[in-house]
Amino acid sequence: MLVLVAPGQGSQAPGFLNPWLELPGVADRLGAWSDLVGCDLVRLGTEADAEEIRDTAVAQPLLVAGALISASALFGDEALPAPHEAIGAVAGHSVGELAAAAVAGVFGEDEAMTLVGRRSRAMATAAGAAETGMSAVLGGDPEAVAARLAELDLTAANDNGGGQIVAAGALDRLAALAADKPERARVVPLKVAGAFHTRFMASAVADMEAAVADIKPADPGIRYVSNADGDVVADGSEVVRRLVSQISRPVRWDLCMETFSRLGVTAFVELCPGGTLTALAKRNLPGVARAAIKGPETLAAARELIAEQAAPAAEQEPGS
Numbered sequence: 001m002l003v004l005v006a007p008g009q010g011s012q013a014p015g016f017l018n019p020w021l022e023l024p025g026v027a028d029r030l031g032a033w034s035d036l037v038g039c040d041l042v043r044l045g046t047e048a049d050a051e052e053i054r055d056t057a058v059a060q061p062l063l064v065a066g067a068l069i070s071a072s073a074l075f076g077d078e079a080l081p082a083p084h085e086a087i088g089a090v091a092g093h094s095v096g097e098l099a100a101a102a103v104a105g106v107f108g109e110d111e112a113m114t115l116v117g118r119r120s121r122a123m124a125t126a127a128g129a130a131e132t133g134m135s136a137v138l139g140g141d142p143e144a145v146a147a148r149l150a151e152l153d154l155t156a157a158n159d160n161g162g163g164q165i166v167a168a169g170a171l172d173r174l175a176a177l178a179a180d181k182p183e184r185a186r187v188v189p190l191k192v193a194g195a196f197h198t199r200f201m202a203s204a205v206a207d208m209e210a211a212v213a214d215i216k217p218a219d220p221g222i223r224y225v226s227n228a229d230g231d232v233v234a235d236g237s238e239v240v241r242r243l244v245s246q247i248s249r250p251v252r253w254d255l256c257m258e259t260f261s262r263l264g265v266t267a268f269v270e271l272c273p274g275g276t277l278t279a280l281a282k283r284n285l286p287g288v289a290r291a292a293i294k295g296p297e298t299l300a301a302a303r304e305l306i307a308e309q310a311a312p313a314a315e316q317e318p319g320s
Contacts, residue, residue, distance in 0.1 A: 007092075019295040132198075135168075
């Protein structure tokens with residue numbers, strides 16, 4: 001079974017959309033989406049430096065745009081089965097959930113881009129209301145890490161599996177964590193603008209509730225695995241509800257990977273800008289074939305993996 005995933009904030013890099021502009025129609029799509037999100041995706045994805053694209057209001061639209069463009073390009077090969085036939089499950093890490101929902105058919109690409117524009121601005125505003133941030137906590141005894149975070153009133157905003165937790169909260173509390181860390185743990189400050197997926201994002205949740213009020217979602221045409229708890233969500237309205245609530249709730253990517261394993265994942269493809277989630281899969285899903293889409297030159301390996309996964313299924317069809 002093939003799992004297709006979309007990466008979250010922090011995966012962007014300067015110029016990562018540059019090679020995609022060589023594909024027919026991409027510049028026009030990015031131009032149209034720029035109007036929807038309120039920023040110039042072409043310039044930001046090709047010319048802006050790391051500091052400029054670190055801005056939440058910029059990073060999130062860039063990431064969803066990159067995932068959607070790479071998904072379209074991936075399945076633009078007529079030799080491949082249609083996405084709903086080739087993909088066994090989809091998921092996205094944090095803002096990547098918007099791209100995953102669009103791939104699953106919950107709403108269209110333009111709706112996904114409109115929503116990410118609203119989400120990114122709301123989260124940037126919420127982040128500016130207090131001095132907060134996030135730090136990766138790597139290793140250490142899980143119970144000791146949890147106890148230390150509770151002691152400092154920090155939230156485990158991301159659990160990425162394999163002993164990788166992202167703590168979030170006030171900057172002075174994160175500094176205290178780094179100064180007196182749990183035994184055998186490393187603490188690495190992350191270059192993000194605020195404490196995402198915590199109570200500090202409450203105002204952004206309210207904004208997104210208004211943004212989705214007129215959305216008429218379809219039920220996913222592909223299994224949709226939710227960040228909230230790793231559950232497969234079959235109802236489109238519930239997918240949208242979770243997309244809103246997850247802004248202030250932890251990302252449980254560890255539980256998503258457990259679900260992939262339970263469903264029988266054999267192949268894992270990460271949309272552009274791929275790499276982060278593929279590395280987590282290498283550590284937590286041993287034996288699973290993997291492909292990370294970075295630029296158009298990496299599409300061939302991903303297509304080959306999809307074709308390999310589709311071949312056994314075709315052999316088992318009646319009459320074959």
